[in-house]
Amino acid sequence: MNPEFDVRYTAGLARLHLSEEEIAKFQAQLSQVLEYVEKLKVVDVSKVEATAHANPVFNVVREDDPRDWFTAQEALANAPRQVNGLFSVPKVIE
Amino acid sequence: MSLTSLSVAELQAQLRSKAVSPVEAVEALESRIAAVDGSICGYLARDFQRALAAAKVADVNLPLGGVPIAIKDVINVRGEQCTCGSKMLKGYIAPYDATVISRLKAAGAIPFGRVNMDEFAMGSSCENSAYAITHNPWDLSRIPGGSSGGSAAVVAADEAFAALGSDTGGSIRQPAALCGCVGLKPSYGRVSRFGLVAFASSLDQIGPFTKTVRDSALLLNVISGRDPMDSTSLEEPVPDYTAQLGQDLKGVRLGMPKEYFVGGTDPQVDKAVRDAIKHYESLGAEIVEISLPHTEYAVGVYYIIATAEASANLARFDGVRYGHRTAEAANILEHYGKTREEGFGAEVKRRIILGTYVLSSGYYDAYYLRAQKVRTLIRQDFTSAFEKVDAIICPTSPEPAFKIGDRSDDPMRMYLADIFTIAVNLAGVCGISLPCGFAQVEGRPLPVGLQLIGKPFHESELLKIAHAYEQSTEWHKARPVIS
Structure with missing residues (x-):
C-alpha cells in the first residue's frame, strides 16, 4: 500500500467526480496495481535514455497550407449546446 | 459453404468473375447478422441502406472493390456513429473519415457496421463496453477478448468478411486468438492513426482481422503508408504484402523467448504452441x-505509460x-467533474486516475520517467533478439477465452491477460496472431492463438x-457452431 496515493486528490487533478463507493474501491484496486509496478524500482536505469515512442523521428511538420476542412456548422454538429453558431460554455468568471 | x-x-474472385455482386455480398451479410448477431452481439450499429448504395457503385476491379468491412467503433467513418463503446460519445456522429477509411473507400471497400469494443479500447474482454456484452462465437458464455472483441467475434462468426480493429497492448491479437481468426498489429508508424480516437498515442496502431493470412496482407496493402495527418506515420515504402506469400521457410530462424515458456500458461495452450513450433521445424x-530479459517488467511499464497517455488524451472530454x-x-469545476463522472465507465475512470497520478508533481520521475527508461530496455531486448532471429514465436494469450463476468471486477488479473502481447507495442515492432489449435474446455473447443x-x-x-504455417494446417478452416 502506497500511503501517498490518494484517489480523492488525484481525481480532483483529473477533473473527475467520483462517488464515495468508487473512491474506496479504486483506492484498493489501484493500490494493488501500484504495488505491482513497484517491481520496476529494482531495474538499473541510471545509464538509460527514456523512450517516448518507438520510432526515432523528431519535429515532424507539414507545410502550413490552407485547405478545406469543417464548416462552422459541421464543427458544431456534435456540440451538446450551442448558441448563435458558437459553443456554449459554463460561466467561468464571476 | x-x-x-x-x-x-x-469473395473477390467471385465478385470479379461476376458470380456474385457487391450488393449480394452486403445482403448476405445482413441476413447472416440478422440470424446470428442476436447471440453474438458484435454489432453496435449498421446502416444497411448506406452499404447497399455503396455496393451498387462499387468497382470490383479495385484492390478491395465491393468488399464490405466491419469497423471497430473507435475509427471515424464520416456520417456514422463513433461511440468508442462509451456513454461519453453516445450520439456522436463522425464528421470526417479516418485515413484508413478514406484509403479503404478509395480501394473500393465498403465500411459496413460498427463493432463493439471495451470503452475507449481499455480492456481485454469487451465487458467494459457501455452498450453490449459481446459473446465468443465458440462458446457464448465466454468473452471474445478485447478490446477489439466485436471485430474478432463478427469475423469468426462469418458476420463479416474482415474487420478493422486497434491494438494498444494486444487489443487485436488477443481477441483474434480467442475467437480463432487472424489479427495483425502492424509496426508503430506503419498505419496512420488519424481518425482513430486516441487511447495511448505512442502505442496505438490500427490493423486487420481476417479469416486468412492472405486477407491480412490484402488489407494491409491498402491501409499502410505515410499520412501527412499523422506525424508518427513513417515514410517507409509500402511493398505488396502478398508478394512473399507461398515462399518456403528454408533459412528462416524463429526465436523462442525462454521468458514466455516458464509456466503459468494454460497447459493446452502451451502444448498447441509447442506443437506449432515443431511444425515450423x-x-x-x-x-x-x-x-527477452526485461519481459517481467512489460505489464508494469505498460500500465504506467498507457494510463499516463490516456489521462492526457481523455482530457479532451470536457x-x-x-x-x-x-x-x-x-x-466550471462541477461541470467538468460531473460531465466526466457521468460519461465514463469504471475502467476508464480507474485508468484516468492512475495515469494522472503517475504524471503528477512529485511522482513523474519515480513512475512515468522510470517506465519510459525501462521501455528502452524492453525495446533493446527485441533489437538484440532480431540480430539472431527473423521472427519470434510464442503464445498470443496465456489462456483460452474465460467466462463472462469471471474477472470483470479484478483489474490486476485482467491486466495480466495481455502479458505476451504488451511488449510488442512498447517496442513498436509488428505482431500477428493466427489459429494454432483448440483447447477442450467443458466439452467445447476454444481457439488457441x-x-x-x-x-x-x-x-x-x-x-x-504465418502463411506457411496456416496453409500447411487446417486450423483456419474450422468454424464455430453458434448455439
Whole structure:
C-alpha cells in the first residue's frame, strides 16, 4: 500500500467526480496495481535514455497550407449546446 | 459453404468473375447478422441502406472493390456513429473519415457496421463496453477478448468478411486468438492513426482481422503508408504484402523467448504452441532459444505509460465541443467533474486516475520517467533478439477465452491477460496472431492463438512465415457452431 496515493486528490487533478463507493474501491484496486509496478524500482536505469515512442523521428511538420476542412456548422454538429453558431460554455468568471 | 464464410480473396474472385455482386455480398451479410448477431452481439450499429448504395457503385476491379468491412467503433467513418463503446460519445456522429477509411473507400471497400469494443479500447474482454456484452462465437458464455472483441467475434462468426480493429497492448491479437481468426498489429508508424480516437498515442496502431493470412496482407496493402495527418506515420515504402506469400521457410530462424515458456500458461495452450513450433521445424525453419530479459517488467511499464497517455488524451472530454454534458452545474469545476463522472465507465475512470497520478508533481520521475527508461530496455531486448532471429514465436494469450463476468471486477488479473502481447507495442515492432489449435474446455473447443513477432516494418516476412504455417494446417478452416 502506497500511503501517498490518494484517489480523492488525484481525481480532483483529473477533473473527475467520483462517488464515495468508487473512491474506496479504486483506492484498493489501484493500490494493488501500484504495488505491482513497484517491481520496476529494482531495474538499473541510471545509464538509460527514456523512450517516448518507438520510432526515432523528431519535429515532424507539414507545410502550413490552407485547405478545406469543417464548416462552422459541421464543427458544431456534435456540440451538446450551442448558441448563435458558437459553443456554449459554463460561466467561468464571476 | 455460404457466401459469408468466404475469405476476402475468395469473395473477390467471385465478385470479379461476376458470380456474385457487391450488393449480394452486403445482403448476405445482413441476413447472416440478422440470424446470428442476436447471440453474438458484435454489432453496435449498421446502416444497411448506406452499404447497399455503396455496393451498387462499387468497382470490383479495385484492390478491395465491393468488399464490405466491419469497423471497430473507435475509427471515424464520416456520417456514422463513433461511440468508442462509451456513454461519453453516445450520439456522436463522425464528421470526417479516418485515413484508413478514406484509403479503404478509395480501394473500393465498403465500411459496413460498427463493432463493439471495451470503452475507449481499455480492456481485454469487451465487458467494459457501455452498450453490449459481446459473446465468443465458440462458446457464448465466454468473452471474445478485447478490446477489439466485436471485430474478432463478427469475423469468426462469418458476420463479416474482415474487420478493422486497434491494438494498444494486444487489443487485436488477443481477441483474434480467442475467437480463432487472424489479427495483425502492424509496426508503430506503419498505419496512420488519424481518425482513430486516441487511447495511448505512442502505442496505438490500427490493423486487420481476417479469416486468412492472405486477407491480412490484402488489407494491409491498402491501409499502410505515410499520412501527412499523422506525424508518427513513417515514410517507409509500402511493398505488396502478398508478394512473399507461398515462399518456403528454408533459412528462416524463429526465436523462442525462454521468458514466455516458464509456466503459468494454460497447459493446452502451451502444448498447441509447442506443437506449432515443431511444425515450423518440419517446414524447414530453424528454432533458436532466445532471451527477452526485461519481459517481467512489460505489464508494469505498460500500465504506467498507457494510463499516463490516456489521462492526457481523455482530457479532451470536457462536455463542450462534443460528447456528454452534465445537465446543470454550479460552476466550471462541477461541470467538468460531473460531465466526466457521468460519461465514463469504471475502467476508464480507474485508468484516468492512475495515469494522472503517475504524471503528477512529485511522482513523474519515480513512475512515468522510470517506465519510459525501462521501455528502452524492453525495446533493446527485441533489437538484440532480431540480430539472431527473423521472427519470434510464442503464445498470443496465456489462456483460452474465460467466462463472462469471471474477472470483470479484478483489474490486476485482467491486466495480466495481455502479458505476451504488451511488449510488442512498447517496442513498436509488428505482431500477428493466427489459429494454432483448440483447447477442450467443458466439452467445447476454444481457439488457441499463435503469436509471431516481426522486425519493425518487416510485415512481409512476418506474413510469409504465418502463411506457411496456416496453409500447411487446417486450423483456419474450422468454424464455430453458434448455439
